[in-house]
Amino acid sequence: xxxxxxxxxxxxxxxxxxxxxxxxxxxxxxxxxxxxxxxxxxxxxxxxxxxxxxxxxxxxxxxxxxxxxxxxxxxxxxxxxxxxxxxxxxxxxxxxxxxxxxxxxxxxxxxxxxxxxxxxxxxxxxxxxxxxxxxxxxxxxxxxxxxxxxxxxxxxxxxxxxxxxxxxxxxxxxxxxxxxxxxxxxxxxxxxxxxxxxxxxxxxxxxxxxxxxxxxxxxxxxxxxxxxxxxxxxxxxxxxxxxxxxxxxxxxxxxxxxxxxxxxxxxxxxxxxxxxxxxxxxxxxxxxxxxxxxxxxxxxxxxxxxxxxxxxxxxxxxxxxxxxxxxxxxxxxxxxxxxxxxxxxxxxxxxxxxxxxxxxxxxxxxxxxxxxxxxxxxxxxxxxxxxxxxxxxxxxxxxxxxxxxxxxxxxxxxxxxxxxxxxxxxxxxxxxxxxxxxxxxxxxxxxxxxxxxxxxxxx
Numbered sequence: 310x311x312x313x314x315x316x317x318x319x320x321x322x323x324x325x326x327x328x329x330x331x332x333x334x335x336x337x338x339x340x341x342x343x344x345x346x347x348x349x350x351x352x353x354x355x356x357x358x359x360x361x362x363x364x365x366x367x368x369x370x371x372x373x374x375x376x377x378x379x380x381x382x383x384x385x386x387x388x389x390x391x392x393x394x395x396x397x398x399x400x401x402x403x404x405x406x407x408x409x410x411x412x413x414x415x416x417x418x419x420x421x422x423x424x425x426x427x428x429x430x431x432x433x434x435x436x437x438x439x440x441x442x443x444x445x446x447x448x449x450x451x452x453x454x455x456x457x458x459x460x461x462x463x464x465x466x467x468x469x470x471x472x473x474x475x476x477x478x479x480x481x482x483x484x485x486x487x488x489x490x491x492x493x494x495x496x497x498x499x500x501x502x503x504x505x506x507x508x509x510x511x512x513x514x515x516x517x518x519x520x521x522x523x524x525x526x527x528x529x530x531x532x533x534x535x536x537x538x539x540x541x542x543x544x545x546x547x548x549x550x551x552x553x554x555x556x557x558x559x560x561x562x563x564x565x566x567x568x569x570x571x572x573x574x575x576x577x578x579x580x581x582x583x584x585x586x587x588x589x590x591x592x593x594x595x596x597x598x599x600x601x602x603x604x605x606x607x608x609x610x611x612x613x614x615x616x617x618x619x620x621x622x623x624x625x626x627x628x629x630x631x632x633x634x635x636x637x638x639x640x641x642x643x644x645x646x647x648x649x650x651x652x653x654x655x656x657x658x659x660x661x662x663x664x665x666x667x668x669x670x671x672x673x674x675x676x677x678x679x680x681x682x683x684x685x686x687x688x689x690x691x692x693x694x695x696x697x698x699x700x701x702x703x704x705x706x707x708x709x710x711x712x713x714x715x716x717x718x719x720x721x722x723x724x725x726x727x728x729x730x731x732x733x734x735x736x737x738x739x740x741x742x743x744x745x746x747x748x749x750x751x752x753x754x755x756x757x758x759x760x761x762x763x764x765x766x767x768x
Contacts, residue, residue, distance in 0.1 A: 310334065310349050312741060317354030317702065321361065321691050322673040330359065332698040335740035340694060350743075352736060354702050360672050361692050362396025362699030362737065363653045364679040366432075367547055367571060367621035370400050371420045375634070375643050380626045380719045383420060384754040386649055387427035389717040391744045391752075393650035394734040396699040397428040397689060397760065398624075399679075401459055403468070406437040410445040414453065425757025426750070427739060428699075430683070432490055434459040436467075438474035443481050450485045454761020456684050457488045459547070462529045463496035463596065472536065479542035486764030488543045488569075488682070493529040493554065494521060494597055503640050514590035517639040518581050518598040526597055527553030534561040534568050543765050545569035545682065548623050550576045550597045552607040558616060567768065569682055571619040572608050574652045575724070576600065578659055591632040592724055594642045595623065609665050618678045618768075620656055624649035626720040647720045651711055655725065657703065657732040684763035698741040707733035 312332040319328045319340070331339040331346050339346065370386040372379040381389065390398055400421070404413040410433055417431060433455050435442060449455045460475055461468040470478075482489055502520040506512075511519075530546055534557060537544035549555060549570050558568045581599045584590040593599055611617035625645025635642030648655075653675055660666040666674075680690025687696050708731050713723040737745035744752045 310741065311347065312350045312352065312738070313344065313346060313348035314352045314354050314359060314700065314702070317357055317359030319359045319692060320668045320672055322669055322677040325668060330692065330700070332738070332741045335697055337692060337694055337696050337698050340692065352702070356704070357735065358668070358703045358705055359692070360701050360703065361676045361690055362701050362739065363394050363675045364397045364690060365390060365395045365621050365624070365649060365652060366399040366619060366679040366683055367573065367623050368398045368400050368649055369623070369625035369645065372403070372625060374625070374645070375641065377627065377631050377634070377643060379645060380628050380631065381624070381647070381649070382719070383424040383429070383757070384426060385717070385719040386624065387425045387429060387757050388750055389650040391427050391737050391739065391750065392717045392734070392748070394653040394701040394703065394737055395427070395649065396737065396739050396744070397430070398649070399430045399432055399683065401434050402431045403434045404436045410435070410442060410449060421759070423755045426752055426754050427744070427757045428760050429757055430760045430762055431455050432457045432459045434461070434468070435478055436461065436470060438470055438478045443477065446481050446487070447485050450487050450764060456486065456762045456764055457490055457545070458482050459490040459492070461492045461496070462533065463492055463494040463499055465496040465500045469496045472532070475536055476540060479536060479540040483540060483542040488545055488765040489537065490545045490547050491533050492548070493526060493533045493546050495525040495529045498525050507638065507640065512638050514588060514594050514639050514642065515584045517594050517642065518584045521596065521598050523551045523553045523600065526551055527557055530554040531557035531560070534558060534566065537568065538564065538566050543569070545571065547571050548573050548576070548597060548621070549617070551600045551604040555607055555611050555616060569619070569768070570611070570617045571621050572617050573621050573623045574648055574655050575646060577605055577608055577620070578655060579724070580605065588636055591635060591642045592722060593646055594632070594639070594644055595625070595646050596644045612666055612670060612674055618674065618682065620652065620674045622648040622652050626718055628721050646724045647718045648724065650716050650718050651725055653701070654730050654732055654734060655728070658730045662705070662731045681768055682765070684765060685760060689760070698738055700738040701734055702736040704733050704735050709733055
């Protein structure tokens with residue numbers, strides 16, 4: 310099967326030119342101007358942008374949390390991602406304390422195998438680091454192709470590990486060629502503030518935000534950077550939200566350290582004023598919480614300064630009836646918000662179209678950097694001969710409105726209801742197959758493939 314994309318404006322993290330792209334099977338086999346090659350399918354991309362498919366390295370599909378499960382599974386979640394131009398996601402396997410990493414991986418595979426529509430991979434979240442766990446790291450990297458390991462500095466009594474475990478894990482992960490991801494907030498301080506507010510009868514969603522002030526994230530980000538510097542282990546901070554935390558990373562560069570930073574689309578666009586909408590604020594209850602407008606300015610600047618490397622989503626949707634579990638107690642509101650479908654278009658509309666970032670930077674933070682950091686480049690994350698034909702075609706002039714009535718995520722509200730978007734994903738190819746075209750999905754569950762990743766070799 311050969312497909313020829315004609316006359317598109319090809320954008321990568323480094324390039325911007327008009328060309329044709331020839332695809333054979335799952336891969337790109339030629340890029341050039343006025344290619345005169347036989348093809349089974351020709352797509353005219355005149356006047357449109359042709360870019361590598363998005364990679365969202367932070368999602369939670371079918372995830373157990375607070376007695377329920379996130380409402381998008383591997384079928385609905387990866388389909389919604391494709392509609393929005395994201396062709397690959399990386400989910401988090403959560404080790405249960407007292408159990409092995411392998412048992413956690415088996416549990417996640419039971420939910421993902423044969424169900425994904427888009428491509429996917431896993432990070433391994435280590436919640437119980439001990440000698441038995443240490444021995445499993447090598448197997449995860451070399452056999453399973455899971456080369457990134459997440460730790461939590463919060464969720465005390467459930468997911469959180471202490472600094473002793475963190476240092477031990479960092480040393481082993483470095484030895485095996487992996488990377489440490491971290492949820493960097495101070496779990497002890499947050500636990501204290503949650504208890505304090507509840508004891509005072511302060512139970513609305515606003516107090517979720519007030520229980521996680523900026524200092525909790527700034528302190529933990531600095532501490533994580535220090536530990537990573539000491540061990541020499543590559544470190545990646547997930548969902549960084551605020552000026553104080555980014556300044557901790559900025560300080561680390563003064564000793565020639567590189568800490569990878571991910572933010573999420575919501576932290577660039579939404580602010581903590583939403584928590585003042587009584588219980589409706591529960592729609593935006595996530596950890597870390599939304600911050601202030603000054604933090605949005607810092608994050609946009611951080612992208613252009615090269616300090617913020619990736620824009621992800623932390624997609625962890627819950628239907629409204631699930632959010633109502635915390636109607637009388639903010640600490641029982643399931644944490645997370647739906648965004649997997651809207652990340653690319655929001656970032657294009659609010660970033661590129663409003664002059665905050667360039668087209669090349671858009672591709673870099675939405676796709677290429679994740680591929681590089683997590684061991685998939687250049688197979689994923691770029692348009693080059695030999696790369697997977699994961700391609701999006703975007704009309705920069707078409708406008709549309711986001712709404713729960715039209716999105717494809719399995720959730721009954723939108724955190725971006727009524728947002729006007731300037732730019733529309735028209736066609737999406739996944740490994741050479743037309744996955745999305747004019748708002749229709751043409752591939753079925755099971756097409757999505759688990760992607761084994763290479764060891765971390767730098768950036």
